[in-house]
Ligand code: DX5
């Protein structure tokens with residue numbers, strides 16, 4: 249079984265202190281930094297773009313797990329690779345040609361992530377799984393932190409896990425949205441090995457991020 253990793257979403261961090269916040273996450277034992285990029289078009293919210301990612305990159309040595317909720321995404325991939333993204337995750341609905349966008353990410357020597365919204369079917373990516381490093385299963389509709397976890401997406405994780413074993417593939421399975429201390433175990437048991445969390449990490453236990461990261465890792 250893969251080691252469980254925590255990818256805190258800085259969407260719930262103090263935006264006036266982002267540099268310090270990523271440093272704090274590194275000191276607290278986070279495994280990577282989840283950056284939610286939103287365009288006010290693919291999702292009804294706007295966040296940050298390449299210049300902010302580039303500036304944060306210098307403040308911490310963890311991998312940057314960049315979740316692009318922008319459309320059309322294809323021509324922006326390079327800017328996020330240049331800004332310092334290690335994993336670039338895109339949504340199939342945000343590109344005209346998913347295979348071509350996956351290839352662009354690979355050509356730029358970055359890890360390829362593909363994300364499925366709660367309504368998106370696995371069939372959108374089944375044929376491409378051998379080219380994908382990470383599947384990001386959304387357990388809320390993307391756009392905002394602090395939403396309620398949708399347990400029905402766990403079935404998709406179980407199916408993915410089965411396909412992975414049958415085809416002997418090795419992609420990571422990441423889950424994003426509404427993850428808390430009550431549902432992290434069922435997500436891990438279903439097959440997720442990377443948990444994204446914003447609200448739980450930054451707001452629970454008086455903002456004790458180290459404690460919250462460990463609790464999500466079931467430690
Ligand atoms: C939602 C984002 C998530 C979100 C997670 O569109 O993709 O990464 O920030 O935040 P919580 O853990 O608060 O649901």
Ligand code: ZN
Pocket residue numbers: 257282283284315424444
């Ligand atoms: Zn995200």
